[in-house]
Every structure is written in structure tokens, then in C-alpha cells.
Amino acid sequence: ICQICQISSDLSLHISGFPSLEHSDTSLHISFLLALRKCSDLEKAIATTALIFRNSSDTDGKLEKATAKDLLQTQFGNFTEGQETKPKYREILSELDEHTENKLDFEDFMILLLSITVMSDLLQNIWSVKIMK
Numbered sequence: 280i281c282q283i284c285q286i287s288s289d290l291s292l293h294i295s296g297f298p299s300l301e302h303s304d305t306s307l308h309i310s311f312l313l314a315l316r317k318c319s320d321l322e323k324a325i326a327t328t329a330l331i332f333r334n335s336s337d338t339d340g341k342l343e344k345a346t347a348k349d350l351l352q353t354q355f356g357n358f359t360e361g362q363e364t365k366p367k368y369r370e371i372l373s374e375l376d377e378h379t380e381n382k383l384d385f386e387d388f389m390i391l392l393l394s395i396t397v398m399s400d401l402l403q404n405i406w407s408v409k410i411m412k
Contacts, residue, residue, distance in 0.1 A: 328392070332385050341382035344375060347391065355392065358399040367398045 315326055335350060336342045342350075351359050362368035371394050375383075383391065396402055 328389070329385065332388055337382070339382075341380075341384050342388055343382055344378065347375065347383050347388060348372075351391075351395070355395065358395055358401050361400055362395070362398070365398065368395070371395060371398075 315323060318326065331350065331354060332342060333340070335346050359368070371391070375391060378387070
């Protein structure tokens with residue numbers, strides 16, 4: 280994981296100020312992807328989340344509220360689907376709307392994702408499945 284963290288850090292520094300990863304050095308992309316192949320599934324999930332956040336954030340490294348809501352629909356739809364009528368889901372979105380800043384940092388974004396995950400129907404379905412190894 281040290282290698283992936285270093286490459287991820289280098290990638291983040293390299294693309295600082297750019298709206299997408301497309302503008303970064305190809306060799307950095309390749310190094311990152313090779314390091315990511317060695318990661319556990321959990322490490323890949325967090326790295327993917329961080330990259331999606333970074334690719335969607337402004338040059339200041341923060342995510343506009345509207346962009347966060349868009350990501351919930353486009354990248355997290357299986358967790359948000361059918362939650363619209365649940366009081367807890369409405370409370371989470373209300374807290375997002377009332378967030379004092381108009382932007383979310385990565386920590387706030389992760390808390391938002393985890394809050395929605397914990398109350399989602401999809402998670403309940405996942406808990407009901409026992410995977411045999």
C-alpha cells in the first residue's frame with residue numbers, strides 16, 4: 280500500500296490545478312494502474328473513490344454541492360435508489376443542503392457516502408448474502 284499511496288500522492292500533486300486526469304503524464308497513469316493491481320479490493324475501492332472525488336473537484340480540491348449530488352446519482356445510484364422517501368435519507372440530503380460551505384472536502388464526501396451506505400436497502404441486501412470462500 281505504501282507504493283500506491285506514494286503514487287496516488289504524486290498523481291494528486293501532479294494534477295493539482297487540472298480538472299481531470301486526462302491532462303496528467305501517461306507514465307504516471309501507468310505507474311498508478313500497475314500499483315493499483317497489487318491492492319486489495321478494499322484499497323481499490325477507496326483509491327477509486329478518491330480518484331473520482333479528485334477528478335470531479337475544483338482546483339482547490341473541494342467538491343461543489345451540486346457536483347456531489349450529481350455523483351450520488353451517477354456513481355452511487357444503486358445505493359440511493361429507492362431511498363428518496365426514507366426520513367434518514369432526506370435528513371442526510373438536508374444536512375448536505377444546509378452545509379455551511381458550498382463545497383465538500385474529501386472527508387465530508389466520504390462521510391456522506393458512508394451515511395447513505397449504512398442506511399441503504401442495498402447494504403441490507405448485501406448483509407443477507409453469505410459468500411462462501
